[in-house]
Amino acid sequence: EQEDKDLYLRIVDKNKDGIIVRGAKAHTTQGPVANEIIVIPTRNMTEKDKDYSVAFAIPANTKGLKLISKPLKASEASLNDPWFIMGKENMETESLTIFDDVFVPWERVFLAGEYQLAGPLAVTFPTYHRFTAISYRTAMADLLIGLGKLLAELNGVDDKSHIRRDIVEIIKYKEILRESAIAASHLSEIDEDTKISIPNRIFTNVGKLVANEGYLDAIKHLVDVAGGLAATLPSSQDFINEEESKYLKKYLVGKKGTDPIIRSKLLSLTREIISSLGALFTTAMIHAEGSIEASVIELYRSYNYEGSKKLAYYASGINDKL
Structure with a gap:
């Protein structure tokens, strides 16, 4: 049975060129319309959590990165309603952001195992x-x-x-x-x-x-x-x-x-x-x-x-x- 922690974003491999990460981040506000996706740890970590002690920034079109977005029902409803102002002009979207063995080069890595x-x-x-x-x-x-x-x-x-x-x-x-x-x-x-x-x-x-x-x-x-x-x-x-x-x-x-x-x-x-x-x-x-x-x-x-x-x-x- 899969452990809950295996759902969290973590480092699964390292090499001379960078790191490979796997897992997911939820509630990524405006992720689907961003150029860069920035990742930081979720909490305090111990030595046994060092693989989860990861921070980096990558382009949104990086191979293996998948963003599953919420529907914009409010803005859809506004299209035929001239009084629906906020939903039409102040749209916000979020995604479940999935890292399917994503490669991150070292120059884009901020934290890679430094759990402290x-x-x-x-x-x-x-x-x-x-x-x-x-x-x-x-x-x-x-x-x-x-x-x-x-x-x-x-x-x-x-x-x-x-x-x-x-x-x-x-x-x-x-x-x-x-x-x-x-x-x-x-x-x-x-x-x-x-x-x-x-x-x-x-x-x-x-x-x-x-x-x-x-x-x-x-x-x-x-x-x-x-x-x-x-x-x-x-x-x-x-x-x-x-x-x-x-x-x-x-x-x-x-x-x-x-x-x-x-x-x-x-x-x-x-x-x-x-x-x-x-x-x-x-x-x-x-x-x-x-x-x-x-x-x-x-x-x-x-x-x-x-x-x-x-x-x-x-x-x-x-x-x-x-």
Whole structure:
């Protein structure tokens, strides 16, 4: 029976010209449209894992490299829907990337068995990746705030206390992410050898944990503001049809004096976020750039407890000095 570890990318042979690797990497974002595929280890390694301690970069058309892509259902659906903006103009694809005895020349190899370096490399990359996550998710949250506020106004409910709480909860979500990104930048660590700035791991992972755990709550608040039309809104094609359009413009007006087309386009965007693109956004916001557990592990491992423990000893009377 095949061992699970045999599925992981590993070195199966070495020669004077390079290495040969076999295995797979999952969730390769934009891999199918990239020119180069970059590989790093997944975690800390021991000496017995040295064959898995591999990092390199190769052209996407390298012999033996296979990329099996996810379908772009959302963008396909957008082709005949002029209101389907995000799925049409912001496409993203991922692949299961398979290395079927791929040859990598030495000049393209960064790590080949140096297991002591696998952990630092595996930790440093997600720190940058999670920093980008809290940065772009701040912008995503800003979109949710604007969408929620406009719908509240057009629905005529922006003066209701529960609607205000919904919008404030999204504001809180966004601003915690923004503050984390600012703090991670301002209190970054400088690598002594390269002088490269590394985002502060604690603030980065705190922000990422909030981003992962809070996204579905933010969507829940947006849905509460939008109302049922976020799911039941007729097609944009119905607004084009003259016979149907006159009824839709009459009955979907929302607050008196508002433009029903504008309101309906905003509701269409809401539906796009929670349905057609919902699987991508929901899964990405919980797992992309590292799962919830990954941030928990890194925070627990990296946090400096000494000052906190000294304070506890002092407060309990065990020590008389901090």
